Amino acid sequence: MSENDGxxxxxxxxxxxxxxxxxxxxxxxxxxxxxxxxxxxxxxNSDGTLYDKHTYTAAVRSHELTYSGDFDLTETxxxxxxxxxxxxxxxxxxxxxxGDQQVYHLRNMRVWRARGSEWKLLAWQSSQLMRAPTYSPPxxx
Numbered sequence: 001m002s003e004n005d006g007x008x009x010x011x012x013x014x015x016x017x018x019x020x021x022x023x024x025x026x027x028x029x030x031x032x033x034x035x036x037x038x039x040x041x042x043x044x045n046s047d048g049t050l051y052d053k054h055t056y057t058a059a060v061r062s063h064e065l066t067y068s069g070d071f072d073l074t075e076t077x078x079x080x081x082x083x084x085x086x087x088x089x090x091x092x093x094x095x096x097x098x099g100d101q102q103v104y105h106l107r108n109m110r111v112w113r114a115r116g117s118e119w120k121l122l123a124w125q126s127s128q129l130m131r132a133p134t135y136s137p138p139x140x141x
Contacts, residue, residue: 007080014085014112014119018073021121025067030060038113038120046106046126059097068094073108083114084122091126105129 017036024032034057041053051059059065071093079086087110095102104126111123 010114010119011078011080011085014087015075017112017119017121018075018087018110022071022073026069026071028060028063028066030057033057033060036121038115038122041121042123044125046104046128064098066096070094071104073110085112085119086110087112 021033021036023029024036034053037053037057039053041056043051043056045051056065071091073091074089075087076090077088089108089110091104091106091108093104095104106126107129108124108126110121112119113122114120
């Protein structure tokens with residue numbers, strides 16, 4: 001098996017886990033998320049709030065964070081480097097965080113790491129998309 005075959009197999013495994021994770025997120029299934037997240041998991045959401053595995057799954061369990069059924073993650077790019085796979089894409093959909101409606105149209109990055117024979121989600125970060133600045137002509141003096 002060539003190195004490219006090994007990378008393709010690893011990438012396919014992570015993409016399958018991403019599908020399982022999307023379903024778990026849509027169902028707000030903290031137990032399923034807990035099985036997918038690495039013990040050293042870190043998540044930085046779009047407003048800069050930092051979560052580890054425990055605080056993230058606790059927020060889902062307590063319904064402080066609830067996702068809607070339209071939640072989706074896309075993939076626009078990826079990198080495979082040995083036991084690390086980075087997926088880049090978009091996070092789309094809706095959620096409620098501490099009772100406030102959230103609308104997701106965010107760029108994000110997910111970092112997966114092989115732990116023995118299993119892949120675990122190690123890091124996830126979401127960022128607001130920068131909008132093109134609007135041009136205002138100078139005002140006459």
